[in-house]
Amino acid sequence: MSILHKTSPEVGGLGHPIKRKEDLRFIQGKGNYVDDVRLPGMVYGQVVRSPYAHARIKSISTEEAKKLSGVLAIITGEDLAKANLAWMPTLSYDKQMVLATGKVLFQSQEVAFVVAEDRYTAADAAELVEVEYEELPVLVDPHKAMDPGAPILREDREQKSNHIFHWEVGDRKATDEVFQKSAVKAKVQAFFPRCHPAPLETCGCVADFNRATGRLTVYMTSQAPHVHRTVFALVGGIPENNIRVVSPDIGGGFGNKVPVYPGYVCAIVASLTLGRPVKWIETRSENLQSTGFARDYHMTAEIAADSDGKMKALRVKTLADHGAFNAAAQPTKFPAGLFSICTGSYDFSNAFCEVDGVYTNKAPGGIAYRCSFRVTEAAYLIERVVDVLAQELKMDPADVRRKNFIPANKFPYKCALGWTYDSGNYEAAMKLALDKISYQQLRKEQAEKRAKGELMGIGISSFTEIVGAGPAHTFDILGIKMFDSCEIRVHPTGKAMARMGTKSQGQGHETTYAQIVAQELGIPAADVTIEEGDTDTAPYGLGTYASRSTPTSGAATAMAARKIRDKAKKIAAHLLECSENDLEWEPGKFYVKGAPSKAKTIQEIAFAAYTNVPPGLEAGLEAVDYYDPPNLTFPFGTYVCVVDIDKGTGEVKVRRFVAVDDCGNIINPMIVDGQIHGGLTEGLGIAFMQQIDYDENGNVQGGSFMDYLLPTAVETPHWETDKTCTPSPHHPFGAKGVGESPNVGSPAAFVNAVVDALSHLGVKHIDMPITPWKVWNVLKEKGVAA
Amino acid sequence: MALKIEKTFQVPEPAEKVWAILSDPRKVATCVPGAQITGQVDEKTYQGAISVKVGPSVTDYKGDVQIVRLDAQAHEIEILGKGQDVRGRGSASMKMTGRLRALPDGGTEIASVSEVNIVGILAQMGSRVIAEVSNIMFDQFVKNFQALLKQPSDAPESQGMAAREASPINATSLAWEAAKGLLRGKS
Secondary structure, three states: OOOOOOOOOOOOOOOOOOOOOOHHHHOOOOOOEHHHOOOOOOEEEEEEEOOOOOEEEEEEEOHHHHHOOOEEEEEEHHHHHHOOOOEEEOOOOOEEEOOOOOEEOOOOOEEEEEEEOOHHHHHHHHHHOEEEEEEOOOOOOHHHOOOOOOOOOOOOOOOOOOEEEEEEEEOHHHHHHHHHHOOEEEEEEEEEEEEOOOOOOOOEEEEEEEOOOOEEEEEEOOOOHHHHHHHHHHHHOOOHHHEEEEOOEOOOOOOOOOOOOHHHHHHHHHHHHHOOOEEEEOOHHHHHHHOOEEEEEEEEEEEEEOOOOOEEEEEEEEEEEOOOOOOOOOOEOOOOOOHHHOOOOEOOOEEEEEEEEEOOOOOOEEEOOOOOOOHHHHHHHHHHHHHHHHHHHOOOHHHHHHHHEOOHHHOOEEOOOOOEEOOOOHHHHHHHHHHHHOHHHHHHHHHHHHHHOOEEEEEEEEEEOOEOOOOOOOEOEOOEOOOEEEEEEEOOOOOEEEEEOOOOOOOOHHHHHHHHHHHHHOOOHHHEEEEEOEOOOOOOOOOOOOOOOHHHHHHHHHHHHHHHHHHHHHHHHHHHOOOHHHEEEEOOEEEEOOEEEEEEEHHHHHHHHHHOOOOOOOOOOEEEEEEOOOOOEOOEEEEEEEEEEOOOOOOEEEEEEEEEEEOEOOOOHHHHHHHHHHHHHHHHHHHHOOOOOEOOOOOEOOOOOOOOOOOOOOOOOOEEEEEOOOOOOOOOOOEOOOOOHHHHHHHHHHHHHHHHHHHHHOOOOOOOOOOHHHHHHHHHHOOOOO | OEEEEEEEEEEOOOHHHHHHHHOOHHHHHHHOOOEEEEEEOOOOEEEEEEEEEEOOEEEEEEEEEEEEEEEOOOOEEEEEEEEEEOOOOEEEEEEEEEEEEEOOOOOEEEEEEEEEEEEEOHHHHOHHHHHHHHHHHHHHHHHHHHHHHHOOOOOOOOHHHHHHHHOOEEHHHHHHHHHHHHHOOOO
């Protein structure tokens, strides 16, 4: 499916690289973030946090803190327990403490909430809250969680173990049989470390309960404002019509702003108690240490293959560290989310995948960091083990991939683990990437360098994504289907306003949604205002994450626009005094077949919708659409990375990186490129720099930007991007979603490149983050360190 | 976070004189930056406190110091210290073994092995920084220790020493020193 009508640059429909409308205010410092919200009489909250990873709370004394002038209230877990709010449900059918009662289960856990007239007093008072703890044995190693002697962390649960779930998919018996008969086996044990989205803006809210009206307004960093409204109504018992959630401008989310955090709940409780607006804003360390982390998957993958490299079966076993509470913010019906996409881009006849989740004394989470619910872990694992297979067979990793790709003519393709891939052409994407980077020449260069003792590597990642949550058979939140919505109103002067149930955190929705309206109705994108994030005005939706906005709300926008176009056609026929059947459409106008000069523009039609409607037709030009996608979408691509390794320091330098993405039809190529650049940079950080690690006592070792490093312009290489286009057959305009692809696809490319540089030394795998220290130790062990 | 710190230094004074100080936790404490002995529980157990400032917040550890082993013959002492921050911000423990060796020139070599375990906010600074902070604290300790040795054995503690006890050591400035130390490749 191609785009039928290419609009003019002035209209700015699909495919035009128009500049982002929202940037005008952002680059002028005129954005309105939650910390910019200042209400009359507003007071400030500060969370008191646990220094221990596992300890019993013997006593909490708030006397000293209360004496401080300006302190208004101090809330503890015991206080919340009286209101039955000490615990709250998570999105993964577990519950988590809002404020600790009895004991704490991770360092930085929320223990009390101090409210004061100003932020400084709140922070000072928090220091004065005296908590007496009795330290308990700490469990940080998930492998030890199931040991008979392991301390039981969750005393609140009936099940007296640290095991959360066992989940499996695929045919174990058939897969095992293939392995028994197979000539070649490749295996990798790969740990995807605990990392953190670390958005530029931390989490926070302003809760404003108005005692006169009984209405609660919460301005919050929410990727899913409607869902949060429903959760507050269900958990807090406040009528949903009396709750308004507003997500103002958001400075990056990446999944970190999907869950409901204790700070939000405490601010709401404090506002209900005090009748004043309460602001709570996290510090950077609070964000890194207590809010939703990502990954922390200990994975083993095995491939059974023929000696010519034809892959037969895949077997995956994973241990998932969920921390103290299973607060994985994921709406699939499966405890490991979409991890069963681990067969990736390859045509396996048999596969089996099992995952066990366990509790440890670490921060809760398991959120999808720029990722569709564990697809990043899955893509990394399969792309890593395919390289190991190539190494075992002494084959070129590109050849192994080519030999095993799902052929382009087999789509829609049902994989061994049950997913139906919508469309794909993996070989074309890989060919473009390899041509662009001059792959054969690089291999020659590598051979020459090896002869001289120099270390150079080339890494390929031919990933497949699974995005666009999603169809009701796979997803729901509290039973609510994962549709999303759009409401469009065309004003009498032909300008339009559209609202969606999603919420941009930097994705550029104000531009891209306007381009969809422009494409479908011919109203220039500049004349279309997009508004999201206010539950009082926007239609209900499930929010923005998992690359779902374009597949769901984007689709709803096209569908709503088409409803408007259908009505516009009736009005045009009335104005042109002809039959609807005599009319042809091109973006921006209806004209009479064979007489293009007899036409009515969308602007003329819009005016008539309010001034001169045909008899029997109601006035106005508006439409709403709730779009429930029939399937997920499966974007893909091939990334190729070239690295040079310094034998003296172990430093890895990314010399080149080519990213070929296929996300179907593109709305705005400039925004897509921006998304790819951002996601690759995040992937670079994950591959080489970042880990939220814990020492044996459960102390966070990545709790500030001193230890948790973000790539800056200095570390970031030049990204080379290109595209192939394989539209989604089921999406209204063939789009697939792209935001996460670079974060999903790139870690394997980086790691494969490093391992490739060292493969002749017998190195088969190195776990991320691949720091110079780690590489240098490998070089030393292999006797090649300079 | 656990780390092991091994340090050796030499002083010109004879072993007996050094032992008189090293075997008395009250005297040793006056040499540790930010530390003090606040009371005595029994012959072998003392109550103590140490303040460490990290940015705007001060961690005040209070706890017990216990002499686990005291061998006057071999000039060996083993001390176990355990403390909790008074505002519940974490805990720390340290097992320190000190051993004296008389040198041919009449001086003394002091060898110490400390196993430190820190839980809480301080521990988040990471072992690289904490190790370097310990180095700097130790350097300060050695200076204080040497100054104490130079005093007549019956003299009361100097005013300067008492003043130092009152002000907590500042780990932020120590962290800067640590960074400089790392750059110099000193650690």
